[in-house]
Amino acid sequence: MAATPEKKVKNKVVEILKSHGAYYFFPATYGMGRSGVPDIICCYRGKFLAIECKAGAGKTTALQDRELAAIKAAGGMQLVVNEKNLGEVAVLLNVLRKTELS
Numbered sequence: 001m002a003a004t005p006e007k008k009v010k011n012k013v014v015e016i017l018k019s020h021g022a023y024y025f026f027p028a029t030y031g032m033g034r035s036g037v038p039d040i041i042c043c044y045r046g047k048f049l050a051i052e053c054k055a056g057a058g059k060t061t062a063l064q065d066r067e068l069a070a071i072k073a074a075g076g077m078q079l080v081v082n083e084k085n086l087g088e089v090a091v092l093l094n095v096l097r098k099t100e101l102s
Contacts, residue, residue: 009055009086010040019090023042036065038071039051044093050071054080057082058082
């Protein structure tokens with residue numbers, strides 16, 4: 001079975017996270033959690049990062065926007081990535097690594 005365009009983005013994000021040694025998981029709420037939770041939850045060098053993956057020109061929903069804003073308000077970091085801006089994940093992880101080493 002071929003991967004969906006969004007799944008391809010998720011796979012690329014996972015490659016980046018693994019290459020940096022980041023802890024991550026895909027939250028599966030199965031009706032018991034919060035709606036709009038980002039696709040990937042990550043901890044890297046003590047920093048909380050939430051990543052919402054989209055394909056093409058996909059937009060976040062109102063529920064996703066609410067959750068991403070709540071994460072930011074709580075001091076976490078959040079990214080919305082697609083095929084065109086995947087590099088932002090690596091850039092952020094590199095910045096966090098360099099900041100810790102300083």
